[in-house]
Amino acid sequence: MLGVVAITLAYLTFIWIVFVRFKWMRFTPTWGLISAFFLLHLLIVPLVGTRMQSPYSTDVRVVRHTIQLVPRLPEPTMVTEVRVKENMPVKKGDILFVFDQSIYKSQVRAAQAAVVAAKQNAKILEADIAVAKDSVARAQSELDFAKVQQERFTTLASQRAGSQESADEWTSRVNSSEASLAEAQESQKRAELAYASQIDGVNTAVIQAEAELAQAQYYLDQTQMKAPNDGVIVNLQVQEGMVSGILRVGAIATLILDQDPYLIAAYRQENLMNVRPGQPVVVAINTYPGKHFTGKVDEIWYASRRGQYTPSGNLPLFPDIPLHTEARLPVKITLDDPSIQLGIGVGGATLILTSDNPFTWLGQISLRTYTWARWVYPLPI
Template sequence: MDLLLILTYTGICVAIFKAFNIPLNKWTVPTAILGGIILIGSLLLLMNYNHPYTKFGREFFVSTPIMPAVRGVVVDVPVKPNTPLRKGDVLFKLDQTPFIAALAQKEAALADAELQLLQLEASYESAKATVAKATAEKNRTQDAYERYEKGHRKGGANSPFTDLELDNRRQVYLAANASLASAVAQQERARVAFEGTINGENPIVARAKADLAKAQYDLDQTIVRAPSNGFVTQMLLRPGMVVVPMPLRPAMVFVQTDERVFAGAFWQNSLLRIKEGSEAEVIFPALPGRVFKARVTQVIPAMSEAELQASGSLAGTQRFIQHSRPIVLFELDEEHMNEKLGLPLGLEGEVAIYSDHFTHVSIIRKVLLRMGSWLNYLFA
């Protein structure tokens, strides 16, 4: 931009000297040079501060490493590289044989758990019957003991019941009472086993259903699908390969086309003039002669050059020497530019932001930006 402004001023000076036949001497040439330094210097200072520009702009996109949730052998890869995909399209399939077998095993385990639940119900009903029987036996022995005890007390020495018979009846009654207590405890144990629940469901059945759901999930994960709209590129996956759910070994890389942003790195001197919503323009070397409208969406509130993390080493003076630029995010007015023009993602570009200060100077910035766009036709 600076070179364009200097060349433009030089061209204007040459034209004026030619048109008005101004002689080249020790007064006219230094005057033109000094005037150029003052004029261009003032314009550059005003433009660079109030209407910042950077040649460090780039379109960024998100890529997702595709890893299966389960280990398996690849049996089919229907996806074609660099072909647009919709969310949910099949990327590749794994051999389902072991997962189908595991699912059948868990279904059988659930059926067995439901049978165990019926058995627990039967055990509970049996325990209740045992308690009823023990209660009746306890009541019978209690009546007999009380009858013997009453007759022995009234008869005195002429009692029809001996001390031994009374003691036997007491022991029988106490044994029946103990049997009843044991039956009640067994009934309570059977009731807890049958009626105990987790979220309203028997624990045995709930555990079997959870295992079945896990087996069904594993089976569903044998078909790996696209996480969003996008495409797969540089794909090397082939049938017969074994894939594992490890972060360090993705099976393929999926490029998302729904999440992308254009960003530029600016000098820190212009931060006070960069506001959210400000008008901006972008040019791309790949699209000479074209200028795209944009607006500032955000100034990222941190710069990576100053980042510190807890580690076993100290930060050195390199942190202070390294220059940092704030990153500004933009939204281009023309959506899906890459798809319309058949261009790859990740284009680099140049950006100019126009603030509300010294708006008349922004016209020069716009002219220079368009001149730079036309210069993109020339490259070595």
């Protein structure tokens, strides 16, 4: 900037000495055109420097995080209470809507009963193992006795001291006792396998029943929709008596969060050549005409939807895509004072100060002209 001023002064001095002081030459129209052309280019230099050293944008908007409030219920449920109003501030944990709880309370009670029954069944399975072991022991004793008797009567029959029919009868009883023992042993295995169906020492039927209880309790809790964070309720679409739930598409209200608002400013691509995160920013907000605020560059989003194509087997047809128009890149800006009220979607202007270069004075004038012009009505400046 100082170089431009020096060159301008030197050229004016040259004109004054040659054409005014000593009158060595006559100031002709040709010299007038040359001088105008020279001075015009010197005036363009600050304008070009301003674009690079202090980028200015009026394509600015306030962005706030929003949460779509959608009921998390498994079936259509009637709204019994609406405890909020449009544009009403709420705190995290405040109850916003209450839904009919009768069905979900019944489901919780049924799930609680299922948990108790599953725990009792687990105890029964443990008792079944003891019963099966007793049955195995009894069958083993009967088999041992039958074998002794079989051997005894077989010996007597061989010595013709007893009948062969008695020996054959005890042989049949041995076979029957062996079958009974095998059946008792299988019953014991089944009882042990049923009892061994555990995860971390807890019967799987109990775990399943407890999971169903937790799900039923979750849906019962969802009959009271609470604010997930501090914010303001807008777009309220529900009233008492309406039915909401799985068959309803979309949210019944929107919560605009209080925390972490920021501004997005769109800049031409070449204007971001010297922009870096952390640089100071002067901000004008339309809801505060005549005022300006300080902030800083938080992030530069080097991304544009123009560079994204939907995967398909079709080759891109570039005449259908307006490549001749330049895509601007967004810059995320945060204000130094978090107490400033920023309405979502509010516009404004931003001036990024990439350095202390004197070129920034033109941008400072532009920004202050913008914010003071918001007082002028009806001129849409």
